[in-house]
Amino acid sequence: MSDGTTAEGHSLGNGRYVLQRLLGQGGMASVHLAYDSVLDRQVAVKTLHTELGREASFKERFRREAQAVARLQHTNIVSVFDSGEDVAADGATTPYIVMEYVEGQSLKDVLDDAIARYGAMPTEQALKITAAVLSALEASHDQGLVHRDIKPGNVMVSSKGTVKVMDFGIARALQSGVTSMTQTGMVVGTPQYLSPEQALGKSVDARSDLYSVGCMLFELLSGQLPFDGDSAFSIAYKHVQEEPSAPSALNRAVTPAVDALVARALRKDPAHRFPTAAAMREEVERVSSGEQAATPLQASTPLVISEGPRSVHAAPSLTNFPQVNADLRTPAPQVQQPYQPAPGPHTPPPYAQTPQPFPQAAQTPQPFPQAAQTPPPFGQPVFPQPYSTPQPFPQQQMNTPRPMPAPQFAPNPAANNNSGCSTALIVVGVIVGVIVLAVVIVMIAATANSNNDTYGAPRTATVLDLGGTSAADGRI
Incomplete structure (x- = not known):
């Protein structure tokens, strides 16, 4: 034993x-x-x-x-x-x-069978299994449990197609830090699926499991591991320092959306990965729905370009693996993320834009209040104007303010034939207005003269020049 x-x-x-x-x-x-x-x-x-x-x-x-x-x-x-x-x-x-x-097979055996038949697992099947694994991690992360050893060997697929993740307790206990096996500089896990922070002996969180899920998804899609080597040290070094290739470089059936999904999960810096298992699961389901809508040949049949060496799943554990003296390198994102929502169609403006018949000048306030519109010239019919356009010159120049507004007579549109009578009425009105104005001036002068008599001032004669030639004729 x-x-x-x-x-x-x-x-x-x-x-x-x-x-x-x-x-x-x-x-x-x-x-x-x-x-x-x-x-x-x-x-x-x-x-x-x-x-x-x-x-x-x-x-x-x-x-x-x-x-x-x-x-x-x-x-x-x-x-x-x-x-x-x-x-x-x-x-x-x-x-x-x-x-x-669980009656069924491990995901490792299912993957080996898919590689023997197609060279890699069909994209829809790989995304479906990955979404189920992320759903399990979402539940465990909510309880504060980080798996730390996600790999195909720790995932079961039942005979009914249900995906089951196992070995939560073992990985958690081995990373608890209470045994001599997990002292400073010691890490536990499988080298091929190890996150960079695990390789450096740093603290891990839920995003470390998402990196391992990204490694597993890369293997399901391409039939190969993102990083492999002759020793655990060389594999861990690649996780920390090297960038993985895109799955489409090994399997041309993989779409750019899936490439971008894997690239984000395999970021060196945990802050650049998916924040939670729920967020990554939602993105996997969104990409999977797009894959199902594609052509079946392009979506399901792997087109493996080359068959490279595949690491054995039963690789030596990193139980006594020394710490790598290096820092996490955060490369600039090189893969455009096509799985982000594309911008919608161009929205037309809310109002129809029609060309202006004339260039409109800037509107400036009038220096004086506009006078009332005067009637059109005599003898011309009045028609309503559909548009009000600015006049090139002011219609009326106001030199001096009028002491009394003259009465205005609006022409009657129905009396267009009596234009002669209208003209005579206007002339009479003007004459009457002049006479009234003269009477007002005389009354003002008489009032001023009476005021002077009241206060004992010397009374002066009022002279009214009526056009006479003799001084005696014009004096009262």
Whole structure:
């Protein structure tokens, strides 16, 4: 049991879980199909390697994290039923967890089958699986749990097509920082899907899981990993320093929108990635809807250009990987994001624009109040004017203000034939006005003379020149 494996027929949990067959084995644990004799159901039991169970701090942390994961009730998360530890005859302790058994394949096996048939996974299928993984991460991130080891080997696809993410508790416990395995300078995870901040030994958050999802999506679309190398150190260095190629460079069926989606998820700086799993899931679904509307040949059939080397999923873990002495490099975005909403069609102006018949000059205030409009010349009919246009010259120049406005007679449109009578009436009116004006002047002068007599002033004779030639004739 030193390697974390158990023989068939061995039981755990005081005989409750009977191991039946080995389902898979990784660098940290082995998964067995087991029978729960208490609840009469099939379960999956993961036994951790013995060296992980030698530290009491790790066992306590793992127990608490298993309880936290057990509270995650989500369609796309493998449920955790129980956890404990098995003590061998030689005193070796093997921690184990009991999980939901999913009948199906791991995403690694599904991808291998797609690569054998097409060279890569169809775009619609890859985006659908990625959206389900992001939905599971959205639920775990809401509970404060960061997975830290997203990869195809930790994703299951049931026989009904349901996607299940597993191993939340293991990754969380290994990164808790309470064991000698996670001291300063130590990182845990799979090198091919490691975020740059994980490679540098810095603190991680939900955006680190989104980087791993971007690496997984790149592999599903192209059949190759974004970064690979001969050692864990070289792979981690590439995650920190090098830029990945676009998936369309390996699979011409990948559209620019999908390229931009992957490019944003694989940004070195976490601030330039998607802020949350929910935001990335919404963008994946939006791009996926555009892919489904495309031509089936272009959208579903991978056109793999070249088949490069593919790393084995069971790569050595970065359990004892030293810290990389480097800083995160934030390159300038080089990929235009075509998946952003395109600008809508040009909106016409709210009012129809018609050419002006004449250039309109700037309107300036009139220096004097405009006089009332005068009637048209005599003998001409009056017609309504549809448009009021400025006159080139003022219609009436006002030299001196009139002491009394002369009465105006508006012509009657119905009496156009009596133009002679109208003219005579106007002339008579003018004469009467002059006479009235003269009488007013005489009255003003007489009033002024009477005022002088009242205050005892010498009275002067009033002379009215009526045009006589003799001085005696004109004096009163």
